[in-house]
Amino acid sequence: MAAALINVPAKAKRGDIIEIKTLMSHVMETGYRHMASGELVPRDIITSFTCRFNGSEIFRADLFPAISANPFITFFTTATESGKFEFEWTGDHGFSETASASITVE
Amino acid sequence: MQQPPQSSRRQFLGLAGSTAVLGAIPVVTVRPAEATPAMLVSAIRSVTGGAAVRTGKVKVDIPPLVENGNTVPMTVSVNHPMAPEDHVRSIHVFNEKNPQANIANFHLGPHNGRAQISTRIRLADSQQIVAIAKLSDGSFWSASVDVVVTLAACTEDVI
Numbered sequence: 001m002a003a004a005l006i007n008v009p010a011k012a013k014r015g016d017i018i019e020i021k022t023l024m025s026h027v028m029e030t031g032y033r034h035m036a037s038g039e040l041v042p043r044d045i046i047t048s049f050t051c052r053f054n055g056s057e058i059f060r061a062d063l064f065p066a067i068s069a070n071p072f073i074t075f076f077t078t079a080t081e082s083g084k085f086e087f088e089w090t091g092d093h094g095f096s097e098t099a100s101a102s103i104t105v106e
Numbered sequence: 107m108q109q110p111p112q113s114s115r116r117q118f119l120g121l122a123g124s125t126a127v128l129g130a131i132p133v134v135t136v137r138p139a140e141a142t143p144a145m146l147v148s149a150i151r152s153v154t155g156g157a158a159v160r161t162g163k164v165k166v167d168i169p170p171l172v173e174n175g176n177t178v179p180m181t182v183s184v185n186h187p188m189a190p191e192d193h194v195r196s197i198h199v200f201n202e203k204n205p206q207a208n209i210a211n212f213h214l215g216p217h218n219g220r221a222q223i224s225t226r227i228r229l230a231d232s233q234q235i236v237a238i239a240k241l242s243d244g245s246f247w248s249a250s251v252d253v254v255v256t257l258a259a260c261t262e263d264v265i
């Protein structure tokens with residue numbers, strides 16, 4: 001089953017630039033591979049990743065089949081206030097998963 | 107002579123060669139299995155809208171020699187401040203020879219603090235990777251790197 005791994009520092013100083021690492025388990029089937037019988041394996045990928053902080057979007061990515069299985073994405077953000085990061089992955093066949101992480105800013 | 111659906115380029119060339127010997131002209135349609143440079147150019151144009159793209163500011167970190175094209179770590183960073191009035195708006199990554207020219211689009215803003223993203227990508231062949239950054243003033247900056255891939259990804263058969 002789909003499962004997310006999130007790495008967000010629990011604490012940060014105000015103004016620090018922090019790194020956020022995310023990984024979602026997913027096959028990311030490209031839709032370009034064939035089975036031995038010659039049938040095309042249907043495409044099944046995550047097409048969008050969004051990160052919101054206290055409700056407002058801070059990072060978004062459009063993904064294509066060229067992204068490896070179990071999409072791993074890291075990015076940076078400035079710690080301004082304590083709050084909650086919410087992550088959302090959506091994709092083919094109605095795939096949708098969410099995760100969240102909290103940070104304390106001093 | 108029937109063309110099987112999973113025809114590879116090698117099979118196609120073999121077929122072309124054998125028919126050339128026979129002197130027959132078969133009607134063979136083969137879907138291009140890789141993005142052509144023309145697809146790369148049109149994918150880039152869909153982002154830039156034909157605007158000039160300057161070389162610089164962008165840096166693509168990727169191993170120059172890749173053994174397994176299924177998981178290639180890649181980091182793209184843009185050497186540009188992330189101030190509210192002047193920042194990197196988005197980073198777009200393209201490839202030359204995968205079946206699709208797009209790899210990913212990343213949308214950023216001044217709150218990101220640093221214009222740098224990392225991910226893992228698939229490469230179907232030895233090829234060029236192009237990263238383009240769009241700045242808040244509307245200018246585009248790019249960098250490209252060549253990667254040699256030993257074991258290809260994406261188009262291999264499922265056993």
